[in-house]
Amino acid sequence: MKQTGYAIKTDADFDNAVWLGQHLELWQRGELVHEGGVPSTNTPLWVKINGSAFFKSAYEFRVKEEGAASF
Known part of the structure; x- marks a missing residue:
């Protein structure tokens, strides 16, 4: 399992996130946007x-x- 804060980049990373049920955050230019x-x-x-x-x-x-913390 990937560490928290780990950037998901490859299709394999995304597949693993789906299969493992990992919560993903969306970032742009170093800021959390979603x-x-x-x-x-x-x-x-x-x-x-x-x-x-x-x-x-x-x-x-x-x-x-x-x-x-959540929004």
């Missing part, structure tokens, strides 16, 4: 989190830190 959630679908271009599709090219996805 709390994210547990991904349900991974495609080459986007990942589905909580029913919404997020393009991989638009965000940096990181494993959520345990005990981190």
